[in-house]
Amino acid sequence: MITLDGLTKVFPAPSGGDPVVALGGIDLHIGKGSIHGIVGRSGAGKSTLIRCLTGLEKPTSGRVEIDGTDIAALEGAALRAARRDIGMVFQQANLLDSRTAAKNIAHPLEIIGMPAARRAERVAELVSLVGLEGRENNHPAQLSGGQIQRVGIARGLAAEPKVLLCDEPTSALDPSTTRQILQLIRDLRSRLGITVVIITHEMSVVREVCDEVTLLENGTVSQSGSLLEVASDPTGPLASELIPLPPAPTGVDDVMVDCDYGGNSRMRTTQDLIDLAATYGTRATIVAGTIETIAGVQVGRVQLALHNHDGTPITRPGLQQFLTDLREAGVVATEARR
Ligand SMILES: Nc1ncnc2c1ncn2[C@@H]1O[C@H](COP(=O)(O)OP(=O)(O)O)[C@@H](O)[C@H]1O
Ligand SMILES: [Mg+2]
Structure with missing residues (x-):
């Protein structure tokens, strides 16, 4: 579903020094329907990688293939169309306070111009998909942290993307809410067959939800594999953390x-x-x-x-x-x- 081929991103030097190699040639394949964790210290290149996956950042070189399309090579309308295949979930859902949960979920559908009747149907589907029945008319101030993140996930799924990119989706949640949200992500993968990429600094998230994990170090992949492979290789860098x-x-x-x-x-x-x-x-x-x-x-x-x-x-x-x-x-x- 996702193939990165020699993905490189070099930022110009901030003030005349050496250019910053944020991603130094990443090769990675993520199969359809898998939940793939990306971990690494601050500055390793995780945010740059996810921005390249969303098409927000143009790579310096290399390919970013999503379902067979190299989104790094697209511009304008073609890029906007390809980006519909990618849903995003952030650490903070940043909901619109003046809108109810349902209206927040409807927002991206309004932007893509979905007719009102179809939109209402789709919002109802999404509300039930993420377990928010009975809360759809609450405003963000009347929702718990976990419910707010459910709205964030529903919004990310609204346009039926093939890939869900989650950037630190549980870092603002307490442990028991974290577990519920991770369970929801697993359920969504089983029910929708969606491919999920989770950026996280929490090894417990990797242990609990990921099928595969990639460790980024200084913009390169230092270990990647199934959870079992990396956990049972005591000579690799991830085993002692897992x-x-x-x-x-x-x-x-x-x-x-x-x-x-x-x-x-x-x-x-x-x-x-x-x-x-x-x-x-x-x-x-x-x-x-x-x-x-x-x-x-x-x-x-x-x-x-x-x-x-x-x-x-x-x-x-x-x-x-x-x-x-x-x-x-x-x-x-x-x-x-x-
Ligand atoms: N817009 C930018 N301009 C210059 N350097 C950047 C920019 N964005 C990120 N970097 C640099 O690229 C490297 C990787 O950053 P980032 O992808 O944010 O890492 P992470 O998300 O893993 O903390 C860092 O050295 C960072 O300072
Ligand atoms: Mg970051």
């Missing part, structure tokens, strides 16, 4: 090992690690860890304390054997430093 290891325990005298398992490893659960240790008389105890289930697969980063069943410390050769067996099973295993 599956953080809690602070190491104190007051443990045993030898400790850090284990990252999941995805392709033959160890499917923490119990498998404990069972492996038990095969040669070693008792493994979980002393710290984070375990997540992503796409039905357990991904974990755990710290195990090891000692023999009779309570004696395990030997160096015993430790080496355990580490070798773990690595052969696809686990990233290292002795923990204390």
Whole structure:
């Protein structure tokens, strides 16, 4: 649905210095109906990327294909027509205070000149789609933060776009409202088959709603893949953010090992690690860890304390054997430093 090919954006130097390379050649494909997260530090190029996707910003070079059309090559009326395929949701919905929820949703339809009767039908559909029945005649001051964002989403969907671009859609919401809005986004994807791109700085949003994620660093893609792929690659930059290891325990005298398992490893659960240790008389105890289930697969980063069943410390050769067996099973295993 979305293909970026060598997308580059260079801004002229603000005051005679070097030009700013905001996007340095991005290649990315986002399939129809997926929910794709874009993450990255401030200044990484997220806003520039989303402005290029909306056609608001002209790339310096490269292609921005949306459903087969290179919107970077369009101008004027053709660009305006192509932009109807793209709906936007912002952190703040910025509703018109003088208009009811329904009239706010109707606004973009008025702008594109939809006849009043058809517009009323479409607004009613949208109100029910985003779960605002009974609130359509409320003004923004009479709506909760979550309801306001539902209006924002309905407005973004009004012209039946193929792609919904969400820029920090939940950053102004409390955690439970955030969960409801993310659930709504998932439902809309299932019901409409719409493709969703979410820009966020919150890893919890990525964990909860995204199928795939791309990390931008200094205007380039530093990691991209399905959530399971990136979470279960402990050498990649996103794993430790998606599956953080809690602070190491104190007051443990045993030898400790850090284990990252999941995805392709033959160890499917923490119990498998404990069972492996038990095969040669070693008792493994979980002393710290984070375990997540992503796409039905357990991904974990755990710290195990090891000692023999009779309570004696395990030997160096015993430790080496355990580490070798773990690595052969696809686990990233290292002795923990204390
Ligand atoms: N209009 C502009 N003129 C000059 N530099 C810009 C402009 N917009 C963004 N930049 C620069 O491009 C880089 C990426 O910015 P941005 O896309 O806003 O990143 P993010 O949204 O990830 O914080 C930054 O170094 C920023 O200063
Ligand atoms: Mg930004």
